[in-house]
Amino acid sequence: MNHSEGSFVKVSEKYEAPAHVDLRNRDYCRWVEFLRESDGWNRQHIEDYQLEQVRQAVKFAYENTRGYKALYDKFGVSPDTIQTIDDLRKLPFIEKQMIRDNLEDFSANIDGRYYVTTGGSTGVPCGMYRDQKSFAKELASKAHQYYRVGWKEGDRQFVLRGLQIATGDRMELVPDFNELRCSTYHFTSESMEIYRQRALTYEPEWIRCYPSSGYVFARFLKETNRSFPKIKGILCASEHLYDFQKKLFSEIFDARVFCHYGHYEMAVLAGFCEYEDTYHVLPQYGYAELIGEDGKPVVEPGHIGEIVGTSFIMKATPFVRYKTQDLAVLKGFGCSSCGRPYQIWERIEGRLQELIVTGKGRYVSTSMLNMHDDFYDHIKYFQFYQKEQGKVVLRFVPKQTCNRQVVEDMKRALLLKMGADVELTMESVGEIALTKRGKHRLLVQEMENEYNDLSLGFALRL
Numbered sequence: 001m002n003h004s005e006g007s008f009v010k011v012s013e014k015y016e017a018p019a020h021v022d023l024r025n026r027d028y029c030r031w032v033e034f035l036r037e038s039d040g041w042n043r044q045h046i047e048d049y050q051l052e053q054v055r056q057a058v059k060f061a062y063e064n065t066r067g068y069k070a071l072y073d074k075f076g077v078s079p080d081t082i083q084t085i086d087d088l089r090k091l092p093f094i095e096k097q098m099i100r101d102n103l104e105d106f107s108a109n110i111d112g113r114y115y116v117t118t119g120g121s122t123g124v125p126c127g128m129y130r131d132q133k134s135f136a137k138e139l140a141s142k143a144h145q146y147y148r149v150g151w152k153e154g155d156r157q158f159v160l161r162g163l164q165i166a167t168g169d170r171m172e173l174v175p176d177f178n179e180l181r182c183s184t185y186h187f188t189s190e191s192m193e194i195y196r197q198r199a200l201t202y203e204p205e206w207i208r209c210y211p212s213s214g215y216v217f218a219r220f221l222k223e224t225n226r227s228f229p230k231i232k233g234i235l236c237a238s239e240h241l242y243d244f245q246k247k248l249f250s251e252i253f254d255a256r257v258f259c260h261y262g263h264y265e266m267a268v269l270a271g272f273c274e275y276e277d278t279y280h281v282l283p284q285y286g287y288a289e290l291i292g293e294d295g296k297p298v299v300e301p302g303h304i305g306e307i308v309g310t311s312f313i314m315k316a317t318p319f320v321r322y323k324t325q326d327l328a329v330l331k332g333f334g335c336s337s338c339g340r341p342y343q344i345w346e347r348i349e350g351r352l353q354e355l356i357v358t359g360k361g362r363y364v365s366t367s368m369l370n371m372h373d374d375f376y377d378h379i380k381y382f383q384f385y386q387k388e389q390g391k392v393v394l395r396f397v398p399k400q401t402c403n404r405q406v407v408e409d410m411k412r413a414l415l416l417k418m419g420a421d422v423e424l425t426m427e428s429v430g431e432i433a434l435t436k437r438g439k440h441r442l443l444v445q446e447m448e449n450e451y452n453d454l455s456l457g458f459a460l461r462l
């Protein structure tokens with residue numbers, strides 16, 4: 001590749017990429033194949049598969065972890081309790097806090113497991129163990145959903161994500177994934193123009209982004225009336241996609257916008273289909289329940305419930321009837337457009353895009369601050385608070401292991417992500433108030449935010 005500036009011949013970056021790294025992973029390829037074969041299963045076939053998988057998940061958790069065994073013994077249930085899928089409801093829920101405070105008890109000692117930690121979208125940090133095989137299935141499941149809109153491994157991708165990139169232009173080309181990664185930590189007009197220029201020669205087929213970062217970029221293109229290469233689609237993740245964002249993406253890129261819901265715990269995955277912008281819950285991945293405020297399953301279309309997931313692929317830290325604290329609105333069972341007899345959700349709530357406004361008026365999504373760092377091992381809860389542009393307070397409930405050094409390190413890491421035009425105050429507190437629905441909010445903002453749109457008013461009403 002030619003990086004020399006001012007060369008007269010533009011060297012095309014449309015080259016044959018080496019085989020996508022995932023295609024060299026046997027577990028990935030096997031799971032892709034299984035998902036392809038099972039894509040046409042009818043309702044009965046899916047129900048049989050799910051019952052079998054739920055039974056296996058419960059049995060595995062009971063026989064391989066102290067935490068599940070003790071909990072189920074206390075409730076007088078066991079793997080034999082599950083005779084029909086409805087019997088799953090006899091099992092107690094697992095809360096995030098239970099895993100966070102008793103991780104070893106709720107984990108299985110399997111070979112090759114490794115520790116990951118996430119701040120989550122809710123301000124409740126949670127560490128867990130994963131293994132490579134499960135993660136390969138996770139990637140394959142996401143790919144399986146992307147295939148529906150024409151994506152394939154090796155396609156050129158323009159990636160706007162909350163990544164720190166040390167190169168001079170804050171971009172890097174990653175051949176293993178054929179991704180041109182652009183840092184959104186430095187999302188100024190100047191850097192966006194540099195990214196755009198590079199895209200003109202790279203000619204991406206897809207944009208991958210958080211809805212919030214894609215929106216900022218699309219608005220830059222619209223306001224400056226600049227062109228972008230024709231793409232096949234936009235793949236969004238990690239945040240709720242608002243209608244006003246989808247509208248702008250369609251207007252600027254004239255391409256399909258694809259969105260999915262997933263989480264670190266790998267219990268529930270749901271994505272759009274070929275035709276509809278609704279969340280199709282992938283039945284081979286996990287068993288998803290929507291539980292209403294009354295504690296009963298949501299069966300009425302249009303009603304909202306908390307997503308409770310039982311993972312079929314996580315082994316190192318199993319998740320059985322795990323309360324995600326994310327909310328979804330039921331659309332029904334079966335998609336009339338694609339014919340898949342899956343559980344369908346109208347929309348996801350509780351994955352709000354929350355944007356901190358920096359001193360210079362940049363927007364930093366809290367998704368970018370969702371550090372996968374060790375700090376989360378030392379705090380119970382956290383929340384950002386902003387009343388004034390450029391000034392942010394991080395409130396946190398410390399664990400006993402939290403000391404001054406941890407707090408200083410955390411502050412430094414956060415400031416690196418937020419930028420120099422943010423004044424950050426660390427505030428240790430005894431507790432953090434919940435919303436009316438008993439959820440944690442990641443950001444509480446008492447200021448006008450011009451980024452907001454009228455449609456946010458509805459989504460924010462949790």
Ligand SMILES: [Zn+2]
Nearest residue numbers: 273276335338
């Ligand atoms: Zn469909």
